Amino acid sequence: MSSTELPVSRLKPPGSSVNALDWLRRNLFNGWLNSLITVLLGALVIWLLYQVLGWAFTTAVWTPIPTNLQILMTGRYPSEQVWRVQICLALLLLLFGLSAGVWGGILRSIASGLAAGALLLAIMPFTLQTRLVLAGLVLLVGAGFIVGSRSRHHMRRLTIALWFASPAIMVVLLRGFVGVPGLPYVDTGLWGGLLLTILLAVVGIIASFPLGVLLALGRRSKLPVVKGFCVGYIELIRGVPLITVLFMAMIMLPLFLPANVRVDNLIRVLVAITLFSAAYLAENVRGGLQSIPNGQVEAARALGLNVFQTTLLIVLPQALRAVIPALVGQFISLFKDTSLVAIVGLAELLGIADIVIEQPAWLTVPHGVHREVLLFVGLVYWIFCFSFAQISRHLETRLGVGTR
Amino acid sequence: MTAQQASDDIIICRDVHKWYGDFHVLNGITATVRRGEVVVVFGPSGSGKSTFIRTINRLEEHQRGQIIVDGIEMTNDLRNIEAIRRETGMVFQQFNLFPHLTVLQNITLAPMWVRKRTRKEAEATAFQLLERVGIQEQALKYPGQLSGGQQQRVAIARALAMQPRIMLFDEPTSALDPEMIKEVLEVMKDLARSDITLVVVTHEMSFAREVADRMLFFDKGQIVEQGSPEHIFTNPQHDRTKLFLSQIL
Ligand SMILES: Nc1ncnc2c1ncn2[C@@H]1O[C@H](COP(=O)(O)OP(=O)(O)OP(=O)(O)O)[C@@H](O)[C@H]1O
Ligand SMILES: [Mg+2]
Numbered sequence: 001m002s003s004t005e006l007p008v009s010r011l012k013p014p015g016s017s018v019n020a021l022d023w024l025r026r027n028l029f030n031g032w033l034n035s036l037i038t039v040l041l042g043a044l045v046i047w048l049l050y051q052v053l054g055w056a057f058t059t060a061v062w063t064p065i066p067t068n069l070q071i072l073m074t075g076r077y078p079s080e081q082v083w084r085v086q087i088c089l090a091l092l093l094l095l096f097g098l099s100a101g102v103w104g105g106i107l108r109s110i111a112s113g114l115a116a117g118a119l120l121l122a123i124m125p126f127t128l129q130t131r132l133v134l135a136g137l138v139l140l141v142g143a144g145f146i147v148g149s150r151s152r153h154h155m156r157r158l159t160i161a162l163w164f165a166s167p168a169i170m171v172v173l174l175r176g177f178v179g180v181p182g183l184p185y186v187d188t189g190l191w192g193g194l195l196l197t198i199l200l201a202v203v204g205i206i207a208s209f210p211l212g213v214l215l216a217l218g219r220r221s222k223l224p225v226v227k228g229f230c231v232g233y234i235e236l237i238r239g240v241p242l243i244t245v246l247f248m249a250m251i252m253l254p255l256f257l258p259a260n261v262r263v264d265n266l267i268r269v270l271v272a273i274t275l276f277s278a279a280y281l282a283e284n285v286r287g288g289l290q291s292i293p294n295g296q297v298e299a300a301r302a303l304g305l306n307v308f309q310t311t312l313l314i315v316l317p318q319a320l321r322a323v324i325p326a327l328v329g330q331f332i333s334l335f336k337d338t339s340l341v342a343i344v345g346l347a348e349l350l351g352i353a354d355i356v357i358e359q360p361a362w363l364t365v366p367h368g369v370h371r372e373v374l375l376f377v378g379l380v381y382w383i384f385c386f387s388f389a390q391i392s393r394h395l396e397t398r399l400g401v402g403t404r
Numbered sequence: 405m406t407a408q409q410a411s412d413d414i415i416i417c418r419d420v421h422k423w424y425g426d427f428h429v430l431n432g433i434t435a436t437v438r439r440g441e442v443v444v445v446f447g448p449s450g451s452g453k454s455t456f457i458r459t460i461n462r463l464e465e466h467q468r469g470q471i472i473v474d475g476i477e478m479t480n481d482l483r484n485i486e487a488i489r490r491e492t493g494m495v496f497q498q499f500n501l502f503p504h505l506t507v508l509q510n511i512t513l514a515p516m517w518v519r520k521r522t523r524k525e526a527e528a529t530a531f532q533l534l535e536r537v538g539i540q541e542q543a544l545k546y547p548g549q550l551s552g553g554q555q556q557r558v559a560i561a562r563a564l565a566m567q568p569r570i571m572l573f574d575e576p577t578s579a580l581d582p583e584m585i586k587e588v589l590e591v592m593k594d595l596a597r598s599d600i601t602l603v604v605v606t607h608e609m610s611f612a613r614e615v616a617d618r619m620l621f622f623d624k625g626q627i628v629e630q631g632s633p634e635h636i637f638t639n640p641q642h643d644r645t646k647l648f649l650s651q652i653l
Contacts, residue, residue, distance in 0.1 A: 293500075295496060295498055295500040296500060296502065298463050298496070298500065299494075299496065299500035299501075299502070299559075300502075301463065301489065302461055302463060302489060302492070302493070302494040302563075303489070303493075303513070303514035303518065303562070303563070303566060304486055304489040304490040304514055304518040304566060305513075305514060305517060305518060306482075306486060309517050309518075313513065313517065314502055317504050318502075318503070318504050321504065
């Protein structure tokens with residue numbers, strides 16, 4: 001070895017070679033006080049885990065969940081018609097599979113997440129039929145992916161068209177028609193469980209999106225009337241809780257409508273949720289709009305783009321990109337807030353949980369089954385919200401939020 | 405020298421005034437620019453140079469006086485304003501490229517939406533322009549991936565894509581590192597030799613000396629002195645012009 005070799009080159013950047021023991025010593029056992037806290041907290045965690053797991057595997061009565069899985073998922077939707085819900089689910093998963101094949105990227109992660117989730121559920125101790133349906137769904141995602149990636153060009157248009165048509169298809173399928181034998185009418189009052197939760201959240205966020213964007217733009221308008229209306233609306237809605245808006249929609253709305261006009265309960269709740277969510281969305285979007293430097297508008301106007309084009313092509317795409325995290329956060333809270341509709345008589349996931357807990361079959365269980373059922377429902381909420389958050393994180397990095 | 409050239413005037417400003425609140429930014433600007441002319445605007449900071457060239461495409465509104473661009477009078481009528489903006493391109497100190505669009509999309513956006521060109525036509529023009537400003541290989545990148553000098557050249561290409569008769573530059577090199585200033589000035593010199601009319605706010609005096617037909621010296625919202633570079637550099641008449649030149653040269 002020659003003496004001219006520089007010893008510096010062997011220096012590794014600090015922190016590059018931490019082994020587990022080093023890490024433990026540095027983060028958990030540096031000093032006697034920290035060591036003491038670590039030991040105490042560790043003991044507490046172990047004790048808690050022991051208690052919870054002990055309860056979950058010995059005393060807990062889980063049977064209410066598999067026996068009521070169908071009503072937890074779809075509410076009082078007639079059993080012999082549940083295939084319609086399954087077809088909707090199949091359509092959705094097929095669409096995700098197709099999109100993953102056609103566009104790849106984040107959609108691919110979403111589709112694989114969905115397939116993995118369905119596969120995981122399929123190995124759970126549900127009824128054989130449920131498990132077969134779940135396995136079928138996994139296959140559908142895969143099939144969609146293969147078809148989509150094989151003929152990207154042809155499938156692109158079809159996939160987009162299907163996405164746009166799918167809400168209508170699903171509503172028609174779920175609702176059916178009076179007097180049509182194969183597809184009998186199912187009153188929306190019977191839709192419930194997770195189906196209703198997802199429906200409320202998804203329709204709520206999609207419908208409130210254009211409204212919220214318009215409100216946000218209106219709030220920046222130079223016309224005092226438009227601006228005044230938007231500010232008034234946003235501040236009014238943000239000043240009252242969702243539950244008030246729901247009650248208004250259920251109880252007050254009929255007072256303003258002619259006696260012979262009856263609006264479906266579900267639609268009333270959807271309108272309430274949409275109007276409510278739009279106000280919050282508007283505030284989020286406004287934050288995004290404010291983050292766009294004035295030079296962007298000037299450059300667009302100098303090129304001859306009109307106000308409308310400038311907003312649609314330059315301002316909004318950037319503003320919305322900047323607020324994706326906030327929008328996802330809002331969607332997550334909306335997803336959880338839908339549990340409030342139980343109070344106005346719609347049995348979404350939490351409402352159904354209450355019904356299940358009250359079933360006479362569990363009266364003999366010493367402490368009741370509310371712990372088990374609520375834990376399950378909480379887990380379902382958590383899985384959905386956690387997945388949304390993950391997807392949003394991926395989206396942010398892919399769209400380069402914060403990097404201009 | 406009069407009758408024939410008067411019809412050749414592409415920008416006419418008569419007694420233009422503008423106030424920001426009580427502050428009189430433009431105090432009676434009267435100036436004409438002829439077709440194909442290269443006019444350099446210079447003067448101390450805060451003298452109203454930016455405000456002046458921004459009134460030419462109505463990024464700023466003037467409050468008194470008359471501005472006529474390519475025969476179209478600047479009024480509050482949005483159609484007139486948009487007609488003028490179609491004829492004038494603008495390049496900003498801060499580039500103001502659209503960060504969510506690729507270089508190619510930045511350039512084709514306005515031709516497609518405003519001039520209703522097909523994507524094919526617009527892209528063909530865009531590639532020609534990128535070649536002209538010397539960065540055709542960057543077409544599919546995003547502005548954030550380019551150097552400042554490259555971004556400013558994209559901004560010039562974007563403005564040129566609308567085939568404007570007039571190009572307005574507001575200190576196009578002030579935000580650039582020295583080694584990038586040259587590449588942008590080269591592109592601008594190339595433009596100066598074409599028949600596009602240029603109005604350039606800049607303190608790059610070598611550029612002015614080389615390509616300007618006329619120079620306007622702004623101070624306190626007025627044109628204090630104007631003339632050929634020869635006149636301005638060798639024989640300035642006003643003390644303020646002399647003082648300012650002595651400070652920057
Ligand atoms: N929106 C505004 N509101 C109030 N005052 C303004 C506004 N914009 C510019 N000004 C003021 O008007 C004056 C002229 O500004 P302008 O930007 O035209 O100057 P400039 O000659 O371009 O200077 P610089 O060389 O610094 O760019 C400055 O004193 C500035 O502070
Ligand atoms: Mg300026």
